[in-house]
Amino acid sequence: MQLKTVFRSALVAGMAMVASVSVNAQDITGAGATFPFPIYAKWADAYKKESGVGMNYQSIGSGAGVKQIMSKTVVFGATDAPLTADQLDKAGLVQWPQVMGALVAIVNIDGVKQAEMVFDGPTLADIYLGKIKTWNDPIIAKLNPNVKLPNAAITVVRRSDGSGTTFVWTNYLSEVSPDWKSKVGVGTAVEWPVGVGARGNEGVAGNVGQTRNSIGYVEFAYAKQANLTYTLLKNGTGQTLRPMKETFQAAAANADWAKAPGYRIILTNQPGEKSWPITAATFILMHKQPTDAGQARRALDFFTWAFEKGDAMAEELDFIPMPDSVVKLIKQTWAKDIQTK
Amino acid sequence: MNNRLPSDARETGAQMTDFAMQASTTREAPVADRAQALKQFALSDKTFYWLTRVSAVSVLLLLGGIIISLTVGAWPAIQHFGLSFLTTQRWAPQIEPAPILGGLGPIYGTLVSSIIAMLIAVPVGLGIAIFLTELCPAWLRRPFGIAIELLAGIPSIIYGMWGFFVLAPFLADHFQPLLIATFEGVPVLGAIFGGPPSYLSLFNASVVLAIMILPFITAISRDVFMTVPPVLKESAYGIGCTTWEVVRSVVIPYTRVGVIGGVMLALGRALGETMAVTFIIGNSFRIQDSIFAPGTTISAAIASEFAESGGLHQSALFFLGLLLFVLTFFVLACARIMLMRLERQKGT
Numbered sequence: 001m002q003l004k005t006v007f008r009s010a011l012v013a014g015m016a017m018v019a020s021v022s023v024n025a026q027d028i029t030g031a032g033a034t035f036p037f038p039i040y041a042k043w044a045d046a047y048k049k050e051s052g053v054g055m056n057y058q059s060i061g062s063g064a065g066v067k068q069i070m071s072k073t074v075v076f077g078a079t080d081a082p083l084t085a086d087q088l089d090k091a092g093l094v095q096w097p098q099v100m101g102a103l104v105a106i107v108n109i110d111g112v113k114q115a116e117m118v119f120d121g122p123t124l125a126d127i128y129l130g131k132i133k134t135w136n137d138p139i140i141a142k143l144n145p146n147v148k149l150p151n152a153a154i155t156v157v158r159r160s161d162g163s164g165t166t167f168v169w170t171n172y173l174s175e176v177s178p179d180w181k182s183k184v185g186v187g188t189a190v191e192w193p194v195g196v197g198a199r200g201n202e203g204v205a206g207n208v209g210q211t212r213n214s215i216g217y218v219e220f221a222y223a224k225q226a227n228l229t230y231t232l233l234k235n236g237t238g239q240t241l242r243p244m245k246e247t248f249q250a251a252a253a254n255a256d257w258a259k260a261p262g263y264r265i266i267l268t269n270q271p272g273e274k275s276w277p278i279t280a281a282t283f284i285l286m287h288k289q290p291t292d293a294g295q296a297r298r299a300l301d302f303f304t305w306a307f308e309k310g311d312a313m314a315e316e317l318d319f320i321p322m323p324d325s326v327v328k329l330i331k332q333t334w335a336k337d338i339q340t341k
Numbered sequence: 342m343n344n345r346l347p348s349d350a351r352e353t354g355a356q357m358t359d360f361a362m363q364a365s366t367t368r369e370a371p372v373a374d375r376a377q378a379l380k381q382f383a384l385s386d387k388t389f390y391w392l393t394r395v396s397a398v399s400v401l402l403l404l405g406g407i408i409i410s411l412t413v414g415a416w417p418a419i420q421h422f423g424l425s426f427l428t429t430q431r432w433a434p435q436i437e438p439a440p441i442l443g444g445l446g447p448i449y450g451t452l453v454s455s456i457i458a459m460l461i462a463v464p465v466g467l468g469i470a471i472f473l474t475e476l477c478p479a480w481l482r483r484p485f486g487i488a489i490e491l492l493a494g495i496p497s498i499i500y501g502m503w504g505f506f507v508l509a510p511f512l513a514d515h516f517q518p519l520l521i522a523t524f525e526g527v528p529v530l531g532a533i534f535g536g537p538p539s540y541l542s543l544f545n546a547s548v549v550l551a552i553m554i555l556p557f558i559t560a561i562s563r564d565v566f567m568t569v570p571p572v573l574k575e576s577a578y579g580i581g582c583t584t585w586e587v588v589r590s591v592v593i594p595y596t597r598v599g600v601i602g603g604v605m606l607a608l609g610r611a612l613g614e615t616m617a618v619t620f621i622i623g624n625s626f627r628i629q630d631s632i633f634a635p636g637t638t639i640s641a642a643i644a645s646e647f648a649e650s651g652g653l654h655q656s657a658l659f660f661l662g663l664l665l666f667v668l669t670f671f672v673l674a675c676a677r678i679m680l681m682r683l684e685r686q687k688g689t
Binding site: 060061062063064066067153155160161162163170184185186187188189190191192195196197198199206207210211 | 432433434435436505509510537539540541619623624625626635637646648649651654
């Protein structure tokens with residue numbers, strides 16, 4: 001029996017450590033974040049048809065993706081939580097943002113419709129800190145004068161697995177709430193004061209859908225496709241915003257990418273009246289001196305193609321393409337830092 | 342094997358082979374042939390002996406290898422946290438530079454969920470087994486037995502999904518409010534069965550666990566109940582015992598060892614169950630008074646966090662795995678000791 005138990009744990013470990021499945025030598029291999037998986041898969045499909053070069057991406061999670069690229073078992077790694085300049089230098093890696101997404105809060109309250117409720121950052125932080133315990137709390141009521149809120153306990157739903165989504169969410173809560181920053185902080189997995197943990201975006205969505213009077217956070221693309229009751233958000237300037245392409249892009253446009261080493265900008269709480277406050281880029285990692293220059297060149301060809309021809313596909317899936325000005329910077333970085341000869 | 346036999350037996354064996362050889366070959370067969378054939382027999386015997394021995398030893402090597410690799414993985418955490426890992430409730434992997442991690446929450450959740458599951462599954466499982474062997478009309482026995490065995494064959498992820506979509510809402514909407522209302526204001530019990538009701542909770546996970554281990558207890562108890570000699574039961578009925586008295590004073594005492602074995606097997610499964618529990622326990626590391634609050638178990642914690650962990654965080658998860666290993670080993674060892682003691686009691 002004890003053997004069985006250990007085998008199970010070993011299986012879990014195995015899932016995380018699966019390196020690269022043997023593929024066509026021409027194929028580009030990558031591994032990492034689960035959040036951009038839909039768009040990377042779509043790009044890979046279209047690119048294969050056009051160029052004949054396949055791209056094999058394993059969505060094993062940001063942390064595992066970083067481990068894979070560091071041990072050089074893949075050509076590129078993908079992460080939602082960007083590495084710091086120090087980490088990049090130490091590992092000899094180049095990092096750039098490939099595509100963006102945004103988070104929304106979803107709720108399940110009888111009678112509350114999609115895009116009806118309004119939150120602001122400090123309120124979300126207090127709910128996730130367990131300070132605001134019921135839906136008819138005066139702070140929530142003040143933000144939502146026209147919504148009939150029940151006198152019921154709030155069930156907080158969050159991720160149980162380590163996740164780039166959680167990294168972005170906790171980063172936002174730290175930006176807007178000093179209390180959150182000192183008591184909990186930022187991470188892909190944190191010490192949650194309250195709430196139940198669910199696995200993956202779909203787990204959080206499923207739990208919120210299932211549990212009355214609950215709140216959760218998911219990727220907007222996910223919320224839209226699953227038709228969840230997402231909410232509006234007040235940003236730092238006091239504007240109440242809808243989650244949509246324009247507000248997401250506003251957040252990216254206002255960021256100063258040129259000055260950030262390794263493009264390490266987390267797009268939460270960006271300035272600007274139209275900036276959706278929980279926007280995030282997802283990043284690609286490659287070695288400056290790749291062991292196989294041909295592979296690296298093919299990977300860069302793929303990413304160039306994605307920047308040039310992949311925008312429409314990204315928007316179809318509710319991802320936000322990087323602004324052209326940023327793409328130009330990224331191409332300069334490639335030419336300067338990555339040896340493909 | 343030949344070399345282990347006493348010499349006279351070996352001789353007889355040689356003679357027998359001799360006869361067999363004579364039967365199949367002509368009488369004039371040279372002596373050298375016979376010696377060669379005998380040598381061949383000895384060789385195949387030896388090969389067989391070593392093959393089985395290697396198979397047996399490989400199990401031990403595997404077990405040892407797993408323990409060593411778990412310990413190696415857990416070593417940084419063991420060094421950093423030491424014994425305080427067992428008493429710390431905080432699980433804060435985000436703290437820089439070194440996370441604060443303690444295994445008390447998952448250990449507590451593992452033990453409590455298993456205990457509650459056993460409290461539910463043991464009486465029900467024994468009840469089913471008694472019904473099947475003593476009271477059930479013969480034509481119903483087979484379908485009933487097969488249904489129980491099918492229950493054991495359902496993959497745990499299915500239990501998880503069913504628990505999440507069907508059982509958890511039912512428990513949270515109907516069963517938990519009843520208990521909360523009943524025990525409200527009662528000291529201790531009021532806290533244990535405290536509100537609010539929750540879809541994802543230690544209790545819901547325990548109920549699903551109970552259903553998952555039920556077939557183990559039932560199937561094994563049924564099989565051992567069948568071994569009771571009919572003459573014992575018949576004599577008990579003959580002197581006017583009721584069915585209850587027969588079960589209590591004849592069947593259970595006769596089969597005690599087997600039943601405890603089945604229960605321990607079930608407990609082992611409950612301790613290590615991962616997927617179904619991860620779905621419904623709520624994955625919260627905080628220990629709360631109420632069993633209707635979310636919790637976590639060792640295996641659920643590892644399954645949830647392993648993929649995105651690194652450094653001390655990952656090492657701490659290995660440490661948890663090692664603890665589960667030790668815990669399960671401890672439970673099985675306890676079961677052995679209990680069985681040995683019972684055997685001895687029966688002897689005197």
